[in-house]
Amino acid sequence: MNKAELVSKMAEISGMTKASAEKALNAFIEAVGEALGKGEKVTLVGFGTFMVTKRAARKGRNPRTGEEIKIPARKIVKFKPGSNLESIVNKKK
Incomplete structure (x- = not known):
């Protein structure tokens, strides 16, 4: 959708x-x-919670060259579904 x-x-x-x-x-x-x-945090009871978490800096690899690169720390958005949303998604038809 x-x-x-x-x-x-x-x-x-x-x-x-x-x-x-x-x-x-x-x-x-x-x-x-x-x-x-x-x-x-943004909490919508029954629907879920949007929150910001920190992702630490880490090492990665360039897939083309295989060269090691530094991936900087950053903030990411996470969503944790609420119980009502999970039950709707998991409802058997």
Whole structure:
């Protein structure tokens, strides 16, 4: 599912227009991005938690040359699904 399909589905489920659904989705993405940028966790009970963690610097290899390279430390975004989301995903049909 891409963003346009998600907007259409949100509009269908909520009864709002596609334009309103797209505004709501964009606002959600912006709000989550800002919170994660500040290092905060975003928890949506039943859905899951978005969090920022640090990945340590490490050594890697260039796949073309086999040469060893340094991979710098960086922050990454992780998502831990909530129990309701896991049960929906694992529901047998």
